[in-house]
Amino acid sequence: MTAPPVTGGRTVLLTGGLGGAHLAPALARALGPGRLTVVVNVGDDLDWHGLRVCPDLDTVLYSLSGRLDAERGWGVVDETFVVRSALQALGEPAWFGVGDRDLATHLVRTELLRAGHTLTEVVAALAGRAWVSDPLVVPAADIPCPTHIELADGRRTGFQEWYVGMGAAVPVRAAEPASGPAAGAALAAVAAADAVVLGPSNPVTSIGTILALDGMAEAVARAGLVVAVSPSVGGVPPTGAVAHHARARRELLAASGDEDSAAGVAGHYARCFPGLVDTFVLDAADASLAAEVAATGMRPVLARVLDPRGLARTVAAACSENCPTARPRRAVRRRLTG
Numbered sequence: 001m002t003a004p005p006v007t008g009g010r011t012v013l014l015t016g017g018l019g020g021a022h023l024a025p026a027l028a029r030a031l032g033p034g035r036l037t038v039v040v041n042v043g044d045d046l047d048w049h050g051l052r053v054c055p056d057l058d059t060v061l062y063s064l065s066g067r068l069d070a071e072r073g074w075g076v077v078d079e080t081f082v083v084r085s086a087l088q089a090l091g092e093p094a095w096f097g098v099g100d101r102d103l104a105t106h107l108v109r110t111e112l113l114r115a116g117h118t119l120t121e122v123v124a125a126l127a128g129r130a131w132v133s134d135p136l137v138v139p140a141a142d143i144p145c146p147t148h149i150e151l152a153d154g155r156r157t158g159f160q161e162w163y164v165g166m167g168a169a170v171p172v173r174a175a176e177p178a179s180g181p182a183a184g185a186a187l188a189a190v191a192a193a194d195a196v197v198l199g200p201s202n203p204v205t206s207i208g209t210i211l212a213l214d215g216m217a218e219a220v221a222r223a224g225l226v227v228a229v230s231p232s233v234g235g236v237p238p239t240g241a242v243a244h245h246a247r248a249r250r251e252l253l254a255a256s257g258d259e260d261s262a263a264g265v266a267g268h269y270a271r272c273f274p275g276l277v278d279t280f281v282l283d284a285a286d287a288s289l290a291a292e293v294a295a296t297g298m299r300p301v302l303a304r305v306l307d308p309r310g311l312a313r314t315v316a317a318a319c320s321e322n323c324p325t326a327r328p329r330r331a332v333r334r335r336l337t338g
Contacts, residue, residue, distance in 0.1 A: 011319050012189050014140075014220075015199035016041045016206025017056040018073050018245055019231050021063035023199055026312035028064075028135040031319070036135035037189040041201070042119070043140075043147035043177055043209035046160045048096055049087075051106040052113055055160070056206070057123060057139055058105055064137070065130040073241025076101045095165040118142045120185045138185045140210045145180040147205050159205060168248035172255045175205050182213035190219040195319035198228040198277065200305060202245070203268050204252040217273060226277050227318050228269055228298070230262040233283040233305050263292035270296035279318050281305070 011031055013024060015038060028036045041056045055074060062068035067076045079099035088094045098106065105126065112122045119142045127137055147159040152171035162170060190196060198207045207228075211217045220226060231249060250260040258268040262282035269277050280298040282289060283305040290300040303314035 010193050011036050011195045011197060011316075012193040012223075013038045013135075013197045013199050014041075014207055014210050015039070015056075015060065016201030017044070017059040018241060019200035019202075019229075020056070020206075021059045021068060022070075022308045023229070023311060023315070024060055024135060025064055026308040027197070027315060030309075030312040030316035033134055037193070038135050038137045039140050039186045039189060039210065040137060041140055041206045041210050042145055043205060044159050044163070045144060045146065046096075046158060048098060048106070049092075051103075051110045053098070053106050054109065054119075054139070057137070058102070060137060061123075061127060061130055061132055064127075064132045064135070067130070071240060073244070075099045096160060097164075118183075120183050136189070138189060139183055140186050140216070141180055141213055142183045143180055145178040145209070145213065147178065147209050148176040150174045150176060163248055168244060168251060172251055174255055175208070175252055177205070177209040177212040180213060182210075182216040182219075187215055187219050190216070190223065193223050195225040195227060196220050196223040197315055197319065198226065198269070200229040200231040200311075202231065202249050202252060203265050204249070204256055208272065211273060211276075217276065221276055225279065225319060225321065227279040227281060227315060228266070228277045229303075229311065229315065230265050230280065230282045230286070230305060232260050232262050232265055233285060234261060234289075235285045236306065261289065262286040263289040266293045266296050266298055270298070281311070281314060281318065 013020065013027060013036060024038050038060060040060050042054060044056050045054045059068060059074055062076055069075050069077045069079060079101055081099055083100055083103055084094055084097060109122050112125060119139045123137055123139055148156055149159055149162040150156050150173045152173050162168060201207055253260050253264055253268060256268060258264045266280045277298050279301055280293050281301045281303050282293060284302045287302055293300040301314060301318055304310035
C-alpha cells in the first residue's frame with residue numbers, strides 16, 4: 001500500500017547530481033503535488049565544443065522524466081555515442097563523454113541561452129519539453145559560477161577536468177567554488193520555504209557550492225527548518241557510478257580536513273556553516289555515529305539512505321514537523337557566523 005503524501009509546508013531541496021536525482025522524484029511524491037522545489041548546483045557546468053553543458057541539472061531532469069541511465073549515473077537510457085566516436089576519429093580528446101541524445105539537450109540549451117534567455121528560463125523550457133512540471137526545478141545561479149580544483153601539486157584545473165578527465169583519482173589541496181549571485185528564482189523559493197533539505201550530494205562541491213553563492217546561505221538560515229542528508233553510508237562498498245562519486249567525496253572531504261563518514265559530513269557542515277543545520281539524516285547502518293552527530297548540535301535521524309522511497313518518507317516527515325500548522329514560522333532563525 002502506498003503511503004499518503006505528507007502535507008503541510010513548502011520544501012526546497014538543494015542538490016547536486018546523482019544523489020539528488022534519486023531523492024527528488026521520491027521526495028516529490030512523499031510531500032505531495034506542488035510542495036517541492038529543487039535547486040540544482042551549477043558549479044560543475046562547462047563549455048564543451050561551444051555548447052553549454054549542465055551535468056547536474058540534466059541528471060535531475062532526466063531522473064524526473066524517467067530517462068536517466070541509473071547504472072551509468074549520467075545521460076539517458078538507450079544512449080548512443082556516434083558523435084563522440086566521430087570526434088575521436090578527428091583527433092579530438094574524448095575524456096568528457098556526451099551521448100547523442102544528451103547532445104540534443106545541450107544544443108537546445110545553448111541556442112536558448114544565445115537568444116538571451118536566462119538559465120532559469122531555459123531549465124523551465126527543457127523541463128516543459130520533457131513533461132516535468134512537478135517538482136519545480138531551478139538552477140542555483142543564472143550566470144556561470146564554475147568550481148575549480150587546486151591539485152595537491154599546486155596545479156589548478158576545472159572541476160570536470162579533475163572529476164571526469166582524471167577520474168577523481170588525483171589528490172587535491174582544495175576546492176574553489178566561484179562566487180556570484182544566486183538565481184532570483186532559487187532565492188525566492190528558499191525565502192518561501194518552511195523547510196530546506198540539503199540533499200545526499202557532495203557536501204563540498206555540490207551543496208557547498210550552492211551555499212557559497214551570494215545570499216544563499218543567509219536565505220537558508222532563515223528557513224523554519226534545515227535538514228541535511230548524509231551521502232556517506234558505512235559498511236556498504238560502493239560500486240559503479242556511486243563508487244566514482246564516493247571517491248571524489250572522500251578526496252574533497254579529506255582536503256577540507258574531514259573524513260568521509262556520516263559524522264564527518266555533519267562535522268563539515270557544522271564547521272563551514274555553523275548553526276545552519278537542525279536535523280541530520282544518516283543511514284541506520286551508521287547508528288553508532290548518532291552521538292557524534294548530536295555533538296555538533298544537530299538532531300540525528302536514522303533512515304534507509306540507499307532506499308529513495310524510504311529516505312523520502314523520513315525526510316518528508318522531518319520537514320512536516322515545521323509546517324505552518326505545527327508551529328509559527330520564524331522570520332529570522334539565526335545569523336550565520338564564520
